[in-house]
Amino acid sequence: MDVDTLNTLVTSAIWRAEQLEHLELDAACSAWREVSELEEQLAKVKPADDAEGHIARCGAVRAAVRANDIARAEALSQQFAEQGASRALRKELRDLLKVEANGLSEGFPSALRHHKPSDVLRLARLVLERGPFLLAT
């Protein structure tokens, strides 16, 4: 897919995800996942030191966070950092994950001292879905 097509698709996807999030609909999560995937595609064709490459890398991580897919956000952040991101971009990517970790630390301060945010979030979700006794199984 060429860059113009990807830009048009990501514009559509962001707008749709924002509208769904504004209406507090569950479908917002899958819409943000789609945004993250399109941003990742753009990151593959635009270098990290280019404005659009910078936006795409931050966008891929941010959209994964908004899709509640912290494992993906962490993996993308690490991948972009290893692929020649500038110091400023690396800091920005870390900050995006920190915002999510700060939110988690309010609810699970002790767990976050011993585990990665993605693991804490996964366990928190399991507890919410299946109740506290699952941890004993």
Added chain:
Amino acid sequence: MSDSPALDLSRLCEMHPRLPGDLAAIMVIRAALGLQRNKHADGVNLHLIVENAISGCPLTWPIADLGLAKQHDNNRITEDGAEAIALAVAHNTKAWQVVRRCQSENKERGDWVLEHVSDGKRRRIALEVSGVDRGNISARVRQKLTQVAKSPIPVSDRCAAVVGFERPETSLKTVKKKTYGR
């Protein structure tokens, strides 16, 4: 007083070829609803403040059915409608074209990335857009300029556009480079 050619919102897709057609259509409908609920008729004079230059132009749009306004969120009528008008103004006054939309949250404060191509050189611009349904827009312009100045995106220029539906008016201003990142 109108001293420029008409700004026709129905041509938004021609102005910005990368703007998805369905998105442009709903933005224009919301602009029409925002203008019509403020009692404006097609061809009203749009007061323009671009950087420090004041001018005006007739604003035209495909008439919307106000009875359908209930199907749209009130705030989205103002915000999405403002985006349609701001992008049309950016094209007509600066020859800028949409590259893509950005996620508007936290640090990535530019709502849109636009480009200007001149003599083979491509310049990219971060544009933050906001709408005001009733009242003065000057405070919002200052607020948006401050926000977009903090954007970490490495673009050539950072701008803010605020659209007021009551008058109607649009202010499009560029952040002075020395204030970037403050």
